[in-house]
Amino acid sequence: MKKVGNSSCNDGVLLRMGLNDNKAGMQGLDKEKINKIIMEATKGSRFYENELKKDQQVNQRIEKMMQLKEKITTQQLLKAQLQVDKLVIELEQSRNLSSTIVHIDMDAFYAAVEMRDNPELKEKPIAVGSMSMLVREILTEYDPNFTPMGLDEAYLNITEHLEERLNWPEDKRRFFFNTERTTEKGGYSSSPVLFEDNTPLMDDHPEQRDQSVANSVVFGTSAEEVVKEIRFRIEQKTQLTASAGIAPNTMLAKMCSDRNKPNGQCRIAPERQAVLDFLKDLPIRKVPGIGKVTEKMLKALGIVTCSELYQQRALLSLLFSEASWRNFLDISLGLGSTHLEKDGERKSMSTERTFNEINTAEDQYSLCRELCRDLAQELQKEGLKGKTVTLKLKNVNFEVKTRASTVLSSVSTEEEIFAVAKDLLGTEIDSVAPHPLRIRLMGVRVSGFLSEEEKKYQQKSITSFLKSGKETSFLRLHAGKSNQECFTKNSESSPRGSFFDKKRAARQLNSENPPNETVGKQLFHDKKSSAHFVEETKKVTDLQNSNVCKIFTCPVCFEEQSSNNLEELNRHIDECLSGSLVKDTMEIPKNDNSRESTLNFLPQIKSENVDECQNKVDQLAGADQSASTSDSCTSSSTEKFTQITSDKPHRERQPSNLSDIARNVCMKQCLLPKRISEDNEDHFEKTEHTEETSSSCFFEAKGDSVLVCPVCNSEQKTNSLVSFNRHVDVCLNKGLIQELTEKKDFPTKTYNMENSNRVGGLSRGQQCTNPSQGTKRSGLTTSQSVSKKAKSSNSKHTIDMFFK
DNA sequence: GCGGATCAC
DNA sequence: TATGGTGATCCGC
Structure with missing residues (x-):
């Protein structure tokens, strides 16, 4: 079956090409254009082939899962049901409905911006900006700790705002229409921030006040009213509509904001039943975190809606990883985080680029260096240093590979990152040799950042290192591998104009008929200089070698060693080591253990629900005991559950x-x-x-x-x-x-x-x-x-x- | 730690 | 429609 699908797709591509070929007027096309068309088609099919491949991998996963499912016995399932349902009780008991979380989602953000900016309005400068701008200007008023998610989404916890708001006078909840925009013909005011600042109305001009009041709205004190107000203000300010969801936790709020899109809002009342009603027929795909693949896998089990997710909880606990099925369980119960997490520290930083096929080592190395340079710049902006460098490659068949290496001291500069990345790249180039490595994407990532404390500590250590290490300095050596060695130094021959600029120039040259002189020279220059830097690099490396080997500081005793014989040095260090390990005397104070x-x-416990669950569990427990005989696991886990409730x-x-x-x-x-x-x-x-x-x-x-x-x-x-x-x-x-x-x-x-x-x-x-x-x-x-x-x-x- | 995958935006 | 770029996380090894 798969085969058929596969080939028929290819046929589709070929057929189209064939038809094109026979089309009238085709004979007028020169060879190059035909080639181009074929290339395009091939490119398309390469992508498509890969999609098919990935799809089949998913199918295999599903197949495996189904086989696993076949082996599950009734007893196992019952036992699982018992365990999961005990957990359900736990989760029910911890259900927290006391927060009011809002998820704001700009409607078709980019399209809307486009639409608004494109017409004659363009000359009017409007600060649209990101969600973080609406941050600053509107959303903070409702939640100073709101969290923007990308450019067009944000979460707010308005629980506190709602309390305060109860006592607010009406005028504090009054907002005005931006009348200029609608009345002025041919556009709107250049100041969409009209009335942005809750300025109190002027009582000494009653007629003005009347008119203003006519153009104003007063919002109530409920959550719905608050969100209406927010959306109103956003629209007044940006001309863009937003949708919103109000719910007791972030997951629900997010799913909820989707419900009345565009330009609408929806609320899930803070009651268990309201939550479950909302989820009842909701397709799992709507749940954040459940993507295409998970959807497909669950569908294979007959699970499409959230309530089905709940019904199959026992089965899922046997088929999926703990993290997965617990997540499924949370979803099906409508549980999510009730507070907004502060942005944690960033864990990685990366940069990657897609391009037309690059297949020469030279180009690949200089591209790699360029990526390292960009990344280093960004890292330094945030003052980050990481220990792991990851190289990402996508070949022309769209297959993605990552290769990582963790080094002992952290890296942040172009040189440091490149030193690691080029090795990784070298390995990949070597691995396909003598064929060229044909790639369409390269990326570099740095992760494993030092914590603040580690940074401080390292700095302290570096100081002492500098004191003791002096001449050995920071010179880096690169254990050379044929093709890598050549590129340890950049082709600084072209200080300005990126790799892509050069490529573009070259491509342009190719397409133009007579290569004009200046461009030709430029190309020649490139070639020559790349040869030149190979030479240069060798010199540098040699220099490094000779320097480093002359003076070496023992890492244990920090005495300078005059020998450049490594075996001798080794012997010295051995001696140092055997001596130093014994003489530790100082004790560091113990820390208390309150962690x-x-x-x-x-x-919030709803007793009837718990009882209901408990009944069920009791029934199952009975069934289980009669079914399984000598399994200590069941009984011991029962104890576990009774113990954890207190904490x-x-x-x-x-x-x-x-x-x-x-x-x-x-x-x-x-x-x-x-x-x-x-x-x-x-x-x-x-x-x-x-x-x-x-x-x-x-x-x-x-x-x-x-x-x-x-x-x-x-x-x-x-x-x-x-x-x-x-x-x-x-x-x-x-x-x-x-x-x-x-x-x-x-x-x-x-x-x-x-x-x-x-x-x-x-x-x-x-x-x-x-x-x-x-x-x-x-x-x-x-x-x-x-x-x-x-x-x-x-x-x-x-x-x-x-x-x- | 590594590498492949999945997911969100 | 197909495609990119960035970051996070999970899972199996």
Whole structure:
């Protein structure tokens, strides 16, 4: 079946082309144009082929899921039902209907802007701007903490505003029509901000007041009235209409704003039944977070509406990941966040570009550099440094690949980013050699940003590094790979005019008949200069080599070593290491263990609902007991549920402020995953779990104090701040040393020559096991042990050992 | 951590 | 209609 669909689509494309070919007048077209048409068609089909491929992958996922479903027994399903329904009770109890959340959505934002700007109105400057502008000017009045979502959406929590508003006099709720616009012919006033500032009416001019009042509206105090007012003001100000949803939580508000689009609003009353009524026939696709693929998968299970999502909750819990089915459950119950999250810190920054096929390494490298430059600029604007660089490539068949590498010290400059990205790119180029890498998109991303504390700490360490490292300086070496080596320095030959500019120029040249002289020269210049920078680069690299090898500072004792024999250096460091590890004496004070700040919210319990649920559960429990015999899981989980009720606000728990960096880093690594993990498991196994976490995360931690290096992120076997600090300094030297070791062939490096010379390959294995692994899918992998820890084949204190 | 995928805007 | 760009998250490894 799939085959047929596939080929018939291709036939469609071919058929169209064939028809075109036979069309009258076709003979007039020259070869080039025909080629172009074919190219277009091929491009289209490439895209389409890929779409088909992706679709088939989804189909396979569905098939797998269906097979899984077939194997589910009635008992399993009943048991699942029991468990899920207990959770439903929990969720019901925590249902919070006390907030009033508004979602504002500009109607057909861009189209509207276009329409409004295009006609004769264009010369009138109107500050449309983004939602964040309406922020500032209108929305803050209703919620100072409102959150804009992109350019045309925003969430507001108007709960407090509603309370205050109750006491407001009428004039404070009065707004005026922008009469000029409608009366003036041929356009509207250049000042759409008319009456924007709630100016009180002037009592000494009664007639003016009368007229004004005639052109005004007074809004009431209800949520609906507030939202009408907001929409009115937005329209007066921007000439654009907006739709809005009012509901007890963000998810509902968002879905609600969709209901009466365009230029309408809708409210879900803060009552459980109103929520469920709204959801009853709502297609799941309308739910934010459920996209094309999820929709298709659920459809395969016969689930199209939210109520069906609820009906199938037990099945879903068996077929989907914990995170997924719990999300489904939240959706089907109409639960969502009742407060607006502050924008968290950004997690990554990237830039990517699509272009016509680029297939020469040279072009690819210089494009890569350009992307790195752009990205570096943006990063520096926000003062960010990250540890992971990801290269994204889309080949001409629309297949997307990402390749990432995490480095020891964070990067932010063009050079630093490019140094990593070019390696990744090199690998990809090599992997298809001798064929060219044919790409239509390239992107570079930096993630793994340093936290504020880490930044501070690193700075401190850098200072000491500078003091001790002096001559070794920051010179970077690049373990060269044939085609990469050539491009470590940019083709600065063309300081102005981006890669694309040059490409454009070249393309223009191609299409023009006689290559005119100046353009020709330009091209020639490019070619020549690229050859030139290869040479230049070699020089720089050589220089670096000679410089670095002459003076080397031992990362342990910080003494300068005169030798440039790496083996000798290695021996020295070994000695230093065996000496330094023993002499840690200073203790750092223990921290108190209060790490949870509990936010309270009062659960609203509708007793009849709970009873209803409980009845059902009881029935099921009976059925289950008779069906399953020797399964301890059921009974133990029942206990779990009874235990967790007392400590509900689990999701809202946040780490408290941490006084020291070490603790902070530890928290990040070990506690965060716990917060993510599921309520019941987590609570029930609290102590046990914590122990396990620490055993896998901190090998050899004595007592509570554990230091984790903010640079390499690995835990340190010391309680001494002095030696910990020293390690951090060493870490900063590490990159340099690593490259030194790469230059010479160290024995540990030679196993697996294929990929070990990539930065990512080298850094692997030194990180501590992520304790979150396996906690997400409860039951599947219960205990991840220490086994994943850095395995090393060599127990000697070589440089490599030390760093691993 | 990595890589592929999904999703939103 | 098809296509981009940016950022987040999840899942399996």
